[in-house]
Amino acid sequence: MHEEIIMAGFGGQGIMSIGQLLAYSGMIKGLDVSWMPSYGPEMRGGTANCTVIVSDSRIASPLTSKPDSVIVMNLPSQDKFSPKVKEGGLVVTNSSLIDKEVEREDLEVIKVPANEIANELGNTRVANMIMLGAYLARKEIIDLDTVKESLTSVLPERHHDLIPLNEKALDRGFELVNEEVTV
Amino acid sequence: MHEEIIMAGFGGQGIMSIGQLLAYSGMIKGLDVSWMPSYGPEMRGGTANCTVIVSDSRIASPLTSKPDSVIVMNLPSQDKFSPKVKEGGLVVTNSSLIDKEVEREDLEVIKVPANEIANELGNTRVANMIMLGAYLARKEIIDLDTVKESLTSVLPERHHDLIPLNEKALDRGFELVNEEVTV
């Protein structure tokens, strides 16, 4: 197994956190993982993205030019990264903020109304977890329980009260896809 | 013609000046010349020396490990440099301050009571010129007149009133040797 994912969105949408959560979960599963942020002059606002690689063998480059999957939370990110996805790869897109279609026929696209669901759950900030849940439902590289367990280690202590909410968000994203698939 | 001379003495004895004077005189005679001071941490007091080379062909190194001649104005300088002189070379030594013999049989040694003569002339500071005069009498690489002419160019302007005295000192040194030789 070797999965390369790029996650992207506005700064503040929690992109870096779900990247770290996925990487951490991979690690405790005994896999090799890497997390690489794009850092740039736009430390102030703008878009943020990171690359996560999860693999059962040694990871060479922590970068990828052809990711297996992308999780995009805003339009500029979808525009920028969906063209890079490997043929037949996966795009998980935040349909709450993006109403443009992905312009490639060969990709699998999962639309997640992440902000809406998050608002339903009472906190827009967990939209990222809904996206990750959806992704995990489709790509079973790590089981959801491991990811939930990892929350304590990845979230800063001052946010630990939000762990139940984050778990719920992961579940909702996960269920959304499973429903779609099974329904 | 290729002459390598080391001149040495206490700081303040005017060693650097007679070196420059000789080099300058060589230059206006159309010869290649170089003047190389030893500079060291002992900028304050201690001994000073310089190497002058006068040659009718291109001078390679401005340093010499085997000078043809040395002009030494104090004992430490005689001790340090007379062993380095080329076999059969020349030592012009300031007998006013040095009463030790040069410990080599193969060298020609000219003893110049430079301080005494300078005092006679009314200014100890021209002892250096007396030494140079003596040297020039023995090694006729440059005529005395050229050296005298050079004084205006080499001495700083504020000392130009002393030119006649310096000329006299050169003469006295020169005569001293010529007398010795002729007498």
Added chain:
Amino acid sequence: MAEKKTVEKKVVFDEERCKGCELCVDVCPVDIIRMAEDRMNSHGYQPAEVPDEDQEKCISCTQCYQMCPDVCITLYKENKKD
């Protein structure tokens, strides 16, 4: 440059420059500046605005102009008045 505006606006915002910092809002003595809720500029910021109906109320104190760190505001005044 042509100074003509369709509505005789006294307070004009360069919405693309605006970063929604709200500093102008607080400083207006007649409280006519508000954040546009219905639109975002291309950088994702909700710009400040003075609704057309409030334009008249501007007393030309220039406080908003002074305060705006992004120099988004142009202010006009009726010629006749002075």
Added chain:
Amino acid sequence: MAEKKTVEKKVVFDEERCKGCELCVDVCPVDIIRMAEDRMNSHGYQPAEVPDEDQEKCISCTQCYQMCPDVCITLYKENKKD
């Protein structure tokens, strides 16, 4: 260290350290310090000295010691006096 001196000197110079700067000469209130004219140390300096006959005149004011930049001077005082 043995403090015994052949002549009971009150002002002793470390002549090898002395650089002949003459600062001690000027500062002595009883004018007993002079530069030795008859000798040079190994660095070529004529050292300062207080002639034996003047040693007694020293009033132990320590001015010379204070002033000497090369710390050449050791001063003694008769024990009885104080």
Added chain:
Amino acid sequence: MAERVLMKGNEAIGEAAIRAGCRYFFGYPITPQNDIPAYMSRELPKHDGVFLQAESEVAASNMVYGAAGSGARVLTSSSSPGISLKAEGLSYIAGAELPCVVVNIMRCGPGLGGIQPSQGDYFQATKGMAHGDFHLIVYAPSTVQELVDLTYKAFDTADRYRNPVMVLGDGMLGQMMEPVEFMEPLDPADLPKKEWATDGAKGRDTNVINSLALAPEELEAMNKKLENKYKKVKANEVMHEEYRMEDAEIAVVAYGTSARISIKAIDMARERGIKVGLIRPITLYPFPEKEVAATCDQIKKYLTVEMSTGQMIEDVRLAVNGRRPVEFFGRLGVVFEAEEVLERLIAMGGEIQ
């Protein structure tokens, strides 16, 4: 074995230093290594250590000079322009033969340049850091685990040779997260006492920390001593790694981030039947000269891969010494992709046939 933790390269450096018994950090902020001072300012006080943000890199390197001279294990870190400002201080530290560890998380120059990862400071790190004949010992990690291991080792190497050791990373290594395992922490109290340190001459002769030698012979002696030390370093401290070299006909030579990306390219090339392997210098000074030379009989062509316009290639060429062609692939300002290296390897593979 210790548990694996997921950690940013920069922070891992900080933790490794603390575990190596380092209790003193002097530095000045600069992107992309700011997590190191941030980590140290948070963690050192917990170990009764001292974090001090210096007024500049010049001051930082002289604080390191003082702390090292008085016997401490001490760390400083910076990125390219800041390292240039430490140059004089490092020359003094090397001249006075003091141990310390300096981290350079390289960004792209020259001048202010940009904050993109780069390997453009190779020459500076390995050859011309500052005036005079001295060398830093330079480690070039390529994973976060190696950042940890080599930072830890750096303190020991520095102490053994009384010489500054540089850990040379780049913005990518510093910013990325990978799982790492840490070694047991050392208690600084257990480290051997440095008899030469200026820590107060209680009951002993005084110590002097110094790089001045006014007399020519002393100056030469000081330099000879250094030269002999570097000979020892060359004989004993070379580290390198080989990857898929057994039957390789082409060898990529690359370090750090470039080596990681090259491995990916090599795997892809191997899939296409191109016999290519990797020689990865882990110490850049001393450079694995003999180790590269030893492959010359087997290898037909070398490709040096760097994020620069070509610096390490000189050391590779010196090692190969004309026996085989040495080519270069590099980009600057942007991190290249494995595919770009692959393309080059395919071309080289073609030429060999």
Added chain:
Amino acid sequence: MAERVLMKGNEAIGEAAIRAGCRYFFGYPITPQNDIPAYMSRELPKHDGVFLQAESEVAASNMVYGAAGSGARVLTSSSSPGISLKAEGLSYIAGAELPCVVVNIMRCGPGLGGIQPSQGDYFQATKGMAHGDFHLIVYAPSTVQELVDLTYKAFDTADRYRNPVMVLGDGMLGQMMEPVEFMEPLDPADLPKKEWATDGAKGRDTNVINSLALAPEELEAMNKKLENKYKKVKANEVMHEEYRMEDAEIAVVAYGTSARISIKAIDMARERGIKVGLIRPITLYPFPEKEVAATCDQIKKYLTVEMSTGQMIEDVRLAVNGRRPVEFFGRLGVVFEAEEVLERLIAMGGEIQ
């Protein structure tokens, strides 16, 4: 032709700079180059120029940066430790593509070292001066006349390539006196106007002096531009001299003071029938690589002679590329004598037979 004057190397540099139209000097005292600032402080006011003693070498190099950026011909000089402090500034100057001339009258390092002549800053001057992929163009005069000629030329080269040029001498060259002839002085008013300089945007678009490129592509473009420039420099600016090479079997490669002493040694060796000549690089960057390589068919052995532990030898070996052995003779802290080189040449001569 102008008359010959007897002049100290350092002062001759100052005079040559003034004749080249340089009217600005920013520097900080350091032995053994103090005659340069002294000369400039005395002479520049006579030409309505500005001599400013900066608060440090760091400040001096940034004053040069500003003066160069605003269009002036400007000089700074220092010696080894001071040059290390100019490193960051020089990287900025090179990054912003500005012309200026920097003199390094080398003394022996590392650290405070001593003030004896040395060639220990070769690596720094030619390769690793500071962070990032840039180069100084480096001239290595070996006589006072050449100090004059190359300093004069340096200003022109700097302007043509918009790149800092270093004149690399050593304490011996700086302190010695030799006869020199000077060229006619240039009037700065006659120099072509620098359209890119920040001298006030009167009636034109604004100018910006800068080395920042935040976007990766821009950063790469900036570096590519520099790389192309250096290619041009390599193609057009190499200078070297050969001495008694016609029938030589051994070639000494040496620059500056070492070359002078080597010439004496070569003459002595020739008297003993040893066929030896000299290759003297006059530009150290660009190094006369092709020129050295061209002698490989004829030469059986090379001897690199330096006042260092061996730095230029790497460039010589890169040029020779394994075709012939390259040996090294060097001393540090003391200036070696011709006899020492001769001894080595006799040994090499013996081996060749």
Added chain:
Amino acid sequence: MKKIASYPDSLTEKHFHYCPGCTHGTVHRLIAEIMDELDIREETIGVAPVGCAVLAYEYFDCDMHEASHGRAPAVATGIKRVHPDKVVFTYQGDGDLASIGTAEIVHAANRGENITTVFINNAIYGMTGGQMAPTTLEGQKTTTSPYGRNLKEAGNPIKMTEMLSALDGPSYIARVSVHTPKHIRKAKKALKKAFQRQLDGRGFTLIEVLSTCPTNWGITPKDALNWLEEYMMPVYPLGDLKDIEEVE
């Protein structure tokens, strides 16, 4: 309708890259207005720092010269000595001016270098992500003072401007703030006076501007203005610190 306040000519059209509410923009505008009013845009060379204002050269519509971090006064000195008849200013942050660039500002000030320095004191390193500056307040948390600035370890917030006022070279030194329209107007007055002094050949001038960094202070732009007033102003009192009225 008459335009009574609008975008100054001496700013380019480029949008500032500063964070929402960051007062760097405010000060940029003031300087540009002064260039307009004194009609010196074509005579002026600005020196940009390394700090958040590193891109200042994209905004000021005059010739601009980037400096290395902290060395703007040295760069400006180089420029001014070549062009004594031009207006030269530096724009520097507190890390740039009060930390790494201490020697350069002290000596430019002491030389009475005829330049104007605009010193943006926001009590933090903005550009590098919020490290402690020499001007950071006691107890203030930053990424390198995570437990709050400890005076025992890091010393007091440095009073650069007071210190520089002890020198003979400067002709005008003042501290201003930009947290209210009124203060902004005063700030402009001080800045204009400084530029005018330079035009009059009167030597070194420096205006310290108390500024905000909402991003790294971790508060809203509005709260940042309040924080400035409540916490910074007592430590850095406003006013003229040095003002040598007449010459000779």
Added chain:
Amino acid sequence: MKKIASYPDSLTEKHFHYCPGCTHGTVHRLIAEIMDELDIREETIGVAPVGCAVLAYEYFDCDMHEASHGRAPAVATGIKRVHPDKVVFTYQGDGDLASIGTAEIVHAANRGENITTVFINNAIYGMTGGQMAPTTLEGQKTTTSPYGRNLKEAGNPIKMTEMLSALDGPSYIARVSVHTPKHIRKAKKALKKAFQRQLDGRGFTLIEVLSTCPTNWGITPKDALNWLEEYMMPVYPLGDLKDIEEVE
């Protein structure tokens, strides 16, 4: 006979390399006597500058650490942070402290670094052969101010000590002179107080000592003392510039 004044224990036997009449030696003696009197020779680490006192490590019989030019306060900071219970002093010339080392002394002072700085102001660069220092007087001729220091070009003689006194960190700052026995005694008192302050953990102390450089001033040692009194003292008035008596 009782010895009433003699060579201090805390000096080695080495002869000073200073020129005849140079007051560097005087100050060395005072420091050594203070080490003797406070019995701290074995607790003290001195930091030598680059300047004529570069060889100070050969004279002081305590642990000595050479600094790079101007950076002694940074080196001392490194040492002191590792050994807060030891006595650390720097000994610096005016080129070292007031020119190249400006940033380091300002920040050590501002941090209240618990070290003592002895600042030898001789209005010139002694070691390098007499260049202008930032402290060189108006009109004073040096090798780099051959026409006399010109205030327009080079600025006023810098008042480093006054400037540092404007900072919060220092606990004691004074200017003394060593041109008469009386002044020398006062100088010692000030120096001793500074060392004592350090022992009491009271933070940064600095004593500026007006000194002579007969060699580069080109006059006799005796004339040098007069020159100091006549020309330097009016520009650099003696006295305590800062003295924070009690703590907390």
